[in-house]
Amino acid sequence: MILSYFVQILKLPGNENVNLPRKMSEQASGYDLFAAIEGDLTLAPGARALVPTGIALAMPGGLEAQIRPRSGLALKHGITCLNTPGTIDADYRGEIKVLLINLGQEPVTIARNERIAQMVFQAVPSVTMVEVEELTDTERGAGGFGHTGK
Ligand SMILES: O=c1ccn([C@H]2C[C@H](O)[C@@H](COP(=O)(O)OP(=O)(O)OP(=O)(O)O)O2)c(=O)[nH]1
Numbered sequence: 001m002i003l004s005y006f007v008q009i010l011k012l013p014g015n016e017n018v019n020l021p022r023k024m025s026e027q028a029s030g031y032d033l034f035a036a037i038e039g040d041l042t043l044a045p046g047a048r049a050l051v052p053t054g055i056a057l058a059m060p061g062g063l064e065a066q067i068r069p070r071s072g073l074a075l076k077h078g079i080t081c082l083n084t085p086g087t088i089d090a091d092y093r094g095e096i097k098v099l100l101i102n103l104g105q106e107p108v109t110i111a112r113n114e115r116i117a118q119m120v121f122q123a124v125p126s127v128t129m130v131e132v133e134e135l136t137d138t139e140r141g142a143g144g145f146g147h148t149g150k
């Protein structure tokens with residue numbers, strides 16, 4: 001089943017020339033996000049930066065967007081998203097920003113309109129948590145963290 005949603009996208013004031021998030025192939029999961037920075041941004045090894053995209057979204061409840069790294073930037077330059085996957089809440093109307101970190105050994109320069117990350121939309125189920133005195137039993141029980149072997 002293909003779920004289908006409309007998501008509103010807004011270029012924020014001063015960002016009329018930014019690129020909108022773009023799927024680079026027809027069936028790509030992610031929309032690539034572009035750096036809406038004035039000049040270049042250089043990340044020293046170990047440094048992080050909150051990079052603006054110049055856009056904001058209004059998506060319907062029951063949807064979220066995840067901000068994920070681009071594997072090419074990670075492989076070639078050691079650039080990833082520190083808080084991956086970043087969570088964009090359906091009720092967030094602020095600028096989408098990408099928290100990049102340079103985990104490589106060399107400084108890396110990000111240019112304006114470079115593709116820095118990707119945004120994947122996900123359906124979020126509606127959950128009502130019910131507090132109880134005791135949980136239902138399972139075979140696994142409390143076993144975890146390698147409990148079933150290596
Ligand atoms: O990579 C990200 C992660 C988050 N956000 C925005 C959208 C999201 O809805 C909001 C809050 O994110 P999150 O819940 O992860 O951060 P928090 O530290 O819990 O902040 P808050 O108290 O505002 O929820 O920040 C981004 O723009 N980029």
Ligand SMILES: [Mg+2]
Nearest residue numbers: 087088089092
């Ligand atoms: Mg939060």
